[in-house]
Amino acid sequence: MNVRATEAEATHANAHSEVERVVASLVARARAAQRGFEVAGQDVLDAAADAAAWAIMEPARNRQLAELAVRDTGLGNADDKFRKNYRKTLGLLRDLRGQKTTGVIARHEATGIVEIARAVGVVAAITPSTNPAATPINKIVNALKCGNAVIVAPSPKGYSSCALLIEFIHAQFARVGLAADLVQMLPAPISKAATSELMRQCDLVVATGSQANVRMAYASGTPAFGVGAGNVASIVTASADLHDAAHKIARSKTFDNATSCSSENSVVIEDAVYADMLAELTACGGVMLDAAQKAQLQGALWSNGKLSAHCTARSATAIARAAGLDDIAAREPAFLMVEETGFGADYPFSGEKLAPVLTVYRAENFDAAADIVRGIYGYMGAGHSVGLHSSDSGQAEQLGLTLPVARVIVNQAHCLATGGNFDNGLPFSLSMGCGTWGRNNFSSNLNFQQYLNITRVAYPIEEHVPELDDVLGDFFVRYGK
Template identity: 35%
Template structure:
């Protein structure tokens, strides 16, 4: 009876949130650029003021990651994001093509539903709130149950900051009684116009099957290829920097390292020097058994955990200061568990003969759960980077930490915590999602070409003949007559 009551309350709360946010959004749609910018600036200010407390709350509640890195993510999702999107035109006339006489006018999508993962709860909530308001949309969040408190707090802070700066009340909402029934209700309710889904594969698929426009993000399984011309010391540093950032909770983090035989020993030595521990086959097996449940599903107990925690749980001894654990794999697929995505401080390690074999392994890894997402390559050969640009991914990250590169912190990509995987990965976009993905475009198009009605009587019509009686010469004569008539009118 208690569960039944909870579900009813959860459904009712969801319906109320959707109705309230929809009403608020119809008012927000009337705001101008200055009003919207004032609201966003206050949201950024409040996000910065609470960056540390939200990070602490997220780590305490989920057990995932590090406070200092989640603090940076909160900063990145607010201040860095704002600097990037500030010049974006999302209101009124956004393009006026004088030559073709087409005027483009931005209109909001309406009410968004934001699905929030447990791995990056507060930063994703801040990010989605800001891009929603920038494009004059309302948003209601469905939090992951294991990250409810921190997601709810981030959403409340963003809503209060927006309202304090002039936004309509309830423009940003969040389910406080999460349930699958509530999430499904929000996905399908009439008020919601679009879904932005960041989370597990099943949740993203559910979003796409809800009968609404959706922007979903599939998993990453990022291969990192250290090519023979690479600066090995820098490449290893980048990989460790990325993989240890928030203990590997971002889907753009590296999952496997691929090296050529000619530099294998050099790379292994450099990893060891910088804090990598190469597990024995027996140790690799122990760690893999702990990391996964139900085949290759990640065990939540070990998401975003330090190398020391993972090693201790597996009963293996590692040197003090170890940052990442590496396990050699001879293949890809269910018999090689580390070939799957691991949102924690563990990497698979592959040795190949040459770049062609590296390419083959990268493709297999991507098809093993990361098609369309990202690929990392470390090389001093621009031609090699372009060879890998033909692989089935939409972010080819060169000589940079993959985590920071994928989200736009160390590259020129748009700052985002929703990274599209394109149709190859089952996503509606291959972009880093920005406010420009959350607008509709009206087009006012003026006539610029004269289109004359065909008034030339055809021989066929005059003679009331059937189409089978028309000769090719007759057809060409009619066509030529029409062309000559149009040219004559054009000259006049």
């Protein structure tokens, strides 16, 4: 008998039992609070969503959260996080304003159907270190708007930001008479075991972050919404306003040090405007590396095939310094550029970088550019989005018809537009579904509708049975009976 093995097994079993007990206690408290909350009426649900939103939007609290996030995760920059926390939450409130999310929400007289919105219950919100306040608040506000309770599983690095956010939310709840147990989080230290157990015990999982967490969510046995990997490419055509395109790409590439999965990792430029577009990107602060410098950067960005934490979401200057490119760092670049011709594991710059590093491809024409993007997404990023800078709207629809993408973002700063913006009609979200291309079960921006059940009451209507020719007449005319 192996005594040590038996003791180890017992220790593991006891640890699992303790995790299960802690999570069960959180879920029980959430269920108790949620039962009364979901039937309290639309005004109460709206007040809860508004209270949570104001918890992060108030400037002093927002600044605290933004600075704490950068201090403890080392990712991004505080000013951009401050803007993201505010604008993404403001946009979400705009989207939710006037939406009915409880009780009867629609009556369809012609079909005799009445739709009733129902809460899903207790939501497990899995959130990343890249947006340790903005992503949780988006999920919390959506969930509360629909009568649910929420338990957040933050990343270990994002724990402090999430804890402070929930402290702010509870203070706002106290003002309006809401139960603090409607919004909770896993206790420290955050572990994979606790996150997995939370997914198992809750009623719905919404997972944003690493693909490991998304796969865990789908395998949890609980209904789940998870998002695919990002690796956005943008196409610049000969008809584009190059000055405008370069400024938007630069703004998107550098925002929050490219923490967003919606930041461009590649730009594919038509040959006819290649040199001019590179000049515009250079004017925006981009620095093109030569082959030797590219090799040095590759060594710094990846270690054993994995992105280096030392370069993720750091400034271009810091990354250049980490790569030993002191002459480049001395120029204080806004972003770095490398030329590439292939895609796949042998061409790591064709993948997602989560850093202000832009991979540049040269394409003979628009069709060739689309083929390059298709190749890139065959390696990584299928289903997410593609950017297009062009004056030909037909090209945008061609991409929508042929590429494996859920969104085509036209003449916009991609990372600001993909998750909804005030100058486009996409829902404000920090979680973008990638459809079956990205192994997801939805292709929209995650929004309040994913946090609802709909009950349908069916009343009898006048019977109408169609004749056979009404439904198959066209088929018979073309092909015969």
